[in-house]
Amino acid sequence: MLNYRILNTLRRPGLKADEDQNCGSYLVCDQRDKSKTKYVMKIIDLEDFTNLNDFIRDILWYKQLNHQNLMSLRDCFLIDTKLHLVKPYASFGSCTDLLFAHPFGVREQLIAHIMWQLLQALRYLQDRHVMHRGVSSKNIYLCDDGRVLLDNFSHCISMISPFDGRLRRQIYDYTDDLKDELLYLAPEIIFQNAEGYNFKSDVYSLGSVACELANGSNAYLDMPFGHLSMLYAKVQGSEPILLDQTQLTDEMIALSDENSSAYVEEIKKRRYSKEFHSFVKSCVSTRLESRCTVDDLLTHPFVKHPRKISNDPQLVAEDMAKLLGSYKDKQITQMSTTIDQILDRSNNEYNSINLSWEF
Incomplete structure (x- = not known):
């Protein structure tokens, strides 16, 4: 987490700022990367979920698949109960x-x-x-x-x-x-x-x-x-x-x-x-x-x-x-x-x- 610098918060409607700290999406850059490429980091508090199988399955698929036209998972790590997922940032969105x-x-x-x-x-x-x-x-x-x-x-x-x-x-x-x-x-x-x-x-x-x-x-x-x-x-x-x-x-x-x-x-x-x-x-x-x-x-x-x-x-x-x-x-x-x-x-x-x- 210390390697990523938050550039902006991607807020969900209806969520307060303090709630975004528990679960939210952020525009970040890797401070080790001189090109300052932008990524999207999503932080999910696993305490809010009783079934973690879906997260495990999704991460396994990302690790198995590798193609230039498939979204990739750049980084994945756990801090306390919060799962951090980092993916490329698509500037034109969906x-x-x-x-x-x-x-x-x-x-x-x-x-x-x-x-x-x-x-x-x-x-x-x-x-x-x-x-x-x-x-x-x-x-x-x-x-x-x-x-x-x-x-x-x-x-x-x-x-x-x-x-x-x-x-x-x-x-x-x-x-x-x-x-x-x-x-x-x-x-x-x-x-x-x-x-x-x-x-x-x-x-x-x-x-x-x-x-x-x-x-x-x-x-x-x-x-x-x-x-x-x-x-x-x-x-x-x-x-x-x-x-x-x-x-x-x-x-x-x-x-x-x-x-x-x-x-x-x-x-x-x-x-x-x-x-x-x-x-x-x-x-x-x-x-x-x-x-x-x-x-x-x-x-x-x-x-x-x-x-x-x-x-x-x-x-x-x-x-x-x-x-x-x-x-x-x-x-x-x-x-x-x-x-x-x-x-x-x-x-x-x-x-x-x-x-x-x-x-």
């Missing part, structure tokens, strides 16, 4: 933070870059027979060097049976913790039927995130009757779609009001490529046999540009950083604020789950 600043969605080119890097992360996990089961906008972080990091391994599960060591084609595990990802979960996970689910379920979640980044919000957010309507829609075969001028109907225009009229006007102006529509359709099909695999998506025309320059990781990062930089400039110019202030405001609005790291 994809949810990006959408908070751009509620009508972000550019297709940026989404293609994000999808390409996430596919690399999923490919790495699948090579190790691991399902993520938590691919969602709040668990995807954007660094200023152009890297995209997939975080939160609390829902990860191995496809290798713990009983006989054999590789399973399908799994049937469902825990109450998965309810946190209901908006992004594939229908087959929610159904909990005898057919089970597999790696393609992560692909469905990926497609949901792509739609959310393009549309500005999740397709199943704020539905009447909450999660019940969402569950019913997925059971009935509803699939997320990209909202652009090709999908805008007279009914949508007629139902728009003062709150949604600006969004409808935005939809009228934009037209996504047929490759993007095809990519999303390939991801979110409710039928497993029609849904693409990660390998299929890695050769999809939608990610043609990042794939073309993928032999040079530095070039990919620079291209991605350039796209993110345009958003940063736009935010500073139009909103007269910095990206850190945007993250702080998003943190206050969304109970901090979007700003810092989920453990």
Whole structure:
């Protein structure tokens, strides 16, 4: 702890300053590091928890996994009853933070870059027979060097049976913790039927995130009757779609009001490529046999540009950083604020789950 200097406190709404001392997130730098690289430190008082298995499991996953598009755990130590977890700081925050600043969605080119890097992360996990089961906008972080990091391994599960060591084609595990990802979960996970689910379920979640980044919000957010309507829609075969001028109907225009009229006007102006529509359709099909695999998506025309320059990781990062930089400039110019202030405001609005790291 003495090696880390606290630069700022990432406060949760409703918590007083003295409560933050017991459990909170901090922006820190390592005093031994001359580059003064920023990190996020989360301090958790273990006395407040009766079951520590989740923390142990998460730390073990971080130690087992190592990929440039997966969030890493830089440091982990215990002082008295307080667990300290140190991770890289992503200055652009999560994809949810990006959408908070751009509620009508972000550019297709940026989404293609994000999808390409996430596919690399999923490919790495699948090579190790691991399902993520938590691919969602709040668990995807954007660094200023152009890297995209997939975080939160609390829902990860191995496809290798713990009983006989054999590789399973399908799994049937469902825990109450998965309810946190209901908006992004594939229908087959929610159904909990005898057919089970597999790696393609992560692909469905990926497609949901792509739609959310393009549309500005999740397709199943704020539905009447909450999660019940969402569950019913997925059971009935509803699939997320990209909202652009090709999908805008007279009914949508007629139902728009003062709150949604600006969004409808935005939809009228934009037209996504047929490759993007095809990519999303390939991801979110409710039928497993029609849904693409990660390998299929890695050769999809939608990610043609990042794939073309993928032999040079530095070039990919620079291209991605350039796209993110345009958003940063736009935010500073139009909103007269910095990206850190945007993250702080998003943190206050969304109970901090979007700003810092989920453990």
